[in-house]
Amino acid sequence: MSNAVVEKIIKEIEAHVPSVESEHVGRVTSVGDGVVAIDGLSKAVMSEIILFEEGKGKPLAKSMEAQGELYGVILNLEEDGVRAAILGDTARVEEGMTVKSTGRILSVPSGEELLGRVVNALGEPIDGKGPFKKTTFMPVERQASGVMDRKSVSVPVQTGIKAIDAMIPIGRGQRELIIGDRGTGKTTIAVDTIISQRNEPQSSRPICIYVAIGQKESKTARIVEQLRKENAIEYTIVVDAPASAPAALQYLAPFSGAAIGEYFMDRGKDVVIIYDDLSKQAVAYRQLSLLLRRPPGREAYPGDIFYLHSRLLERACRLNEEKGGGSITALPIIETQEGDVSGYIPTNVISITDGQMFLVTDLFNKGIRPAIDVGISVSRVGSAAQTKAMKAVAGGIKLELAQFRELEAFMQFASDLDKATADRIESGRRMVEVLKQKNGAPIPMELQVAILYAASAKFFADVPVAKVTAVEAHLAEFLDGQYAKTLAAIKKTAVLSDELKKELTKALEEFRLAHPELFASK
Amino acid sequence: MEHSYAQALWQMVEKGMKPKEVVAKIREVLEKRGRLSILPKVGRAFARIAAREGARRAVVLSVAREKDAAGAKREMKDIFREMGIEAGDVEVRLDETLIGGWRLEGRERLHDASYKKYLLSVYNRATT
Numbered sequence: 001m002s003n004a005v006v007e008k009i010i011k012e013i014e015a016h017v018p019s020v021e022s023e024h025v026g027r028v029t030s031v032g033d034g035v036v037a038i039d040g041l042s043k044a045v046m047s048e049i050i051l052f053e054e055g056k057g058k059p060l061a062k063s064m065e066a067q068g069e070l071y072g073v074i075l076n077l078e079e080d081g082v083r084a085a086i087l088g089d090t091a092r093v094e095e096g097m098t099v100k101s102t103g104r105i106l107s108v109p110s111g112e113e114l115l116g117r118v119v120n121a122l123g124e125p126i127d128g129k130g131p132f133k134k135t136t137f138m139p140v141e142r143q144a145s146g147v148m149d150r151k152s153v154s155v156p157v158q159t160g161i162k163a164i165d166a167m168i169p170i171g172r173g174q175r176e177l178i179i180g181d182r183g184t185g186k187t188t189i190a191v192d193t194i195i196s197q198r199n200e201p202q203s204s205r206p207i208c209i210y211v212a213i214g215q216k217e218s219k220t221a222r223i224v225e226q227l228r229k230e231n232a233i234e235y236t237i238v239v240d241a242p243a244s245a246p247a248a249l250q251y252l253a254p255f256s257g258a259a260i261g262e263y264f265m266d267r268g269k270d271v272v273i274i275y276d277d278l279s280k281q282a283v284a285y286r287q288l289s290l291l292l293r294r295p296p297g298r299e300a301y302p303g304d305i306f307y308l309h310s311r312l313l314e315r316a317c318r319l320n321e322e323k324g325g326g327s328i329t330a331l332p333i334i335e336t337q338e339g340d341v342s343g344y345i346p347t348n349v350i351s352i353t354d355g356q357m358f359l360v361t362d363l364f365n366k367g368i369r370p371a372i373d374v375g376i377s378v379s380r381v382g383s384a385a386q387t388k389a390m391k392a393v394a395g396g397i398k399l400e401l402a403q404f405r406e407l408e409a410f411m412q413f414a415s416d417l418d419k420a421t422a423d424r425i426e427s428g429r430r431m432v433e434v435l436k437q438k439n440g441a442p443i444p445m446e447l448q449v450a451i452l453y454a455a456s457a458k459f460f461a462d463v464p465v466a467k468v469t470a471v472e473a474h475l476a477e478f479l480d481g482q483y484a485k486t487l488a489a490i491k492k493t494a495v496l497s498d499e500l501k502k503e504l505t506k507a508l509e510e511f512r513l514a515h516p517e518l519f520a521s522k
Numbered sequence: 523m524e525h526s527y528a529q530a531l532w533q534m535v536e537k538g539m540k541p542k543e544v545v546a547k548i549r550e551v552l553e554k555r556g557r558l559s560i561l562p563k564v565g566r567a568f569a570r571i572a573a574r575e576g577a578r579r580a581v582v583l584s585v586a587r588e589k590d591a592a593g594a595k596r597e598m599k600d601i602f603r604e605m606g607i608e609a610g611d612v613e614v615r616l617d618e619t620l621i622g623g624w625r626l627e628g629r630e631r632l633h634d635a636s637y638k639k640y641l642l643s644v645y646n647r648a649t650t
Binding site: 024026058 | 574577578601617619621627630631632633634635638641642644645647648649
């Protein structure tokens with residue numbers, strides 16, 4: 001022990017004023033699988049935090065060695081006691097242990113200090129950068145904002161992904177589900193959305209919260225590293241409840257993320273929160289509910305599994321000016337099995353959210369990434385938030401792609417097709433190529449508009465399909481270098497005026513003349 | 523099922539019925555319902571309830587040294603009054619790990635005036 005600590009201890013002892021406070025306690029009667037049955041605590045309330053008294057009967061030195069205090073959260077109030085989930089290592093709880101009521105409802109720290117940090121489901125830092133100094137505690141469970149406090153979605157969240165921003169636009173305050181089988185790029189879309197926010201002006205840049213639920217630690221570490229490399233970590237908070245964490249923490253993590261986000265929303269800021277993923281949270285909640293002996297329902301999920309997700313996602317909203325005008329945009333992720341979107345949890349979350357983007361394994365394996373099936377993906381409120389410039393160029397894309405998918409089956413009979421059908425197929429193939437995008441490379445809105453303008457003006461019609469992506473990259477580079485002012489004007493006005501259209505047409509012509517080799521042969 | 527019968531048994535005793543009468547009644551009911559075979563199980567469930575209730579009602583005073591008990595009891599007169607118990611109702615236990623002071627636990631309340639608790643809180647404040 002250092003001299004400074006010894007001196008502090010001596011000072012504390014000298015200033016000691018003896019007082020005996022009465023505490024409300026119970027006793028652990030059984031413990032197992034992260035859940036404890038407690039006798040007593042008859043005045044406890046739901047979601048109250050309880051403290052396990054580990055030091056009882058142990059010498060002072062041993063008590064001092066304990067790794068922090070061990071808490072639990074009350075989840076069942078029963079006739080002859082309560083049941084609670086342990087928010088930590090179950091092995092530390094023993095039968096007969098005294099449990100103290102704290103009178104506090106579960107809450108997590110939030111504040112500017114959390115930006116750039118990785119915290120656990122209880123809001124405690126786990127990135128080794130030391131404790132937080134000044135934070136505000138936010139309740140983990142909070143009633144969602146009421147109708148009168150809300151405002152319609154009208155400001156876009158730029159994901160930086162052409163296929164999404166053009167066809168499935170997301171607005172600030174919206175809830176857009178990302179759904180698909182494992183390995184189809186769900187997390188990639190979420191992370192790219194976070195990275196894309198660096199293109200936003202700092203004053204209106206959303207705070208991003210990435211909640212990892214039941215994920216591998218290695219995956220979360222990789223994401224944090226990627227965010228750090230892309231300078232996106234400075235406006236991001238990562239809430240981590242890994243697969244190795246107790247079920248209670250995996251169940252709580254999304255609510256903690258929402259609570260942290262509400263701190264910023266209440267202060268008029270925009271927040272984008274990603275729940276990766278809610279299927280794992282549902283599984284954790286099922287485990288907890290079964291251990292709490294709540295009656296199982298369909299697929300053994302408890303009866304309130306719908307309410308679990310609806311109350312969480314309802315907290316995403318856009319507040320009106322009187323309430324500060326902040327917003328929380330939720331991007332929940334659901335993992336399907338074998339593309340089955342009619343499962344219990346997927347259908348629940350689909351019905352709660354304002355739209356969904358389906359990611360399909362077949363498209364992913366064909367190299368179409370992001371592997372979004374635009375036919376069944378939808379954004380119910382996002383179009384109200386789409387910029388006029390984007391609307392102007394994206395209008396026909398969805399229809400064109402849908403027609404292409406219909407005709408795709410006839411591609412093998414290419415020689416027997418009439419010209420109109422063949423042209424439509426060729427155009428569709430190029431549009432698919434244009435919408436392809438590498439992961440970790442979000443594109444700013446103005447550049448997306450320019451590229452999609454080019455695509456809709458049949459600029460790529462003479463480019464061999466295999467070369468479309470490369471030509472597009474060249475074009476983006478050319479526009480960035482030679483037509484930066486035009487792009488800046490699109491960004492500033494968010495409108496594609498006739499004048500800007502003329503400039504873009506001129507730019508495309510210039511590019512064509514400068515690079516005739518790219519358009520040489522089909 | 524036996525737990526419900528045991529619970530009923532316990533409540534009847536609580537209300538002041540004589541144990542002999544209560545057992546006879548339960549026996550009669552079980553016999554009528556053709557469930558007399560579970561009577562031993564009811565007995566065991568009753569014993570568990572009694573043990574649990576006993577533990578709930580017990581008030582334990584822990585002191586580091588035996589000689590501290592009398593002084594501690596004097597200090598806790600108000601607490602006893604509040605809890606509706608007499609000093610004689612308290613079970614005294616020795617717990618050397620308390621170092622000094624006392625700790626009273628029972629009926630869902632805990633009053634901890636031990637040196638150990640105090641020293642721990644000082645240590646935690648100084649090190650965090």
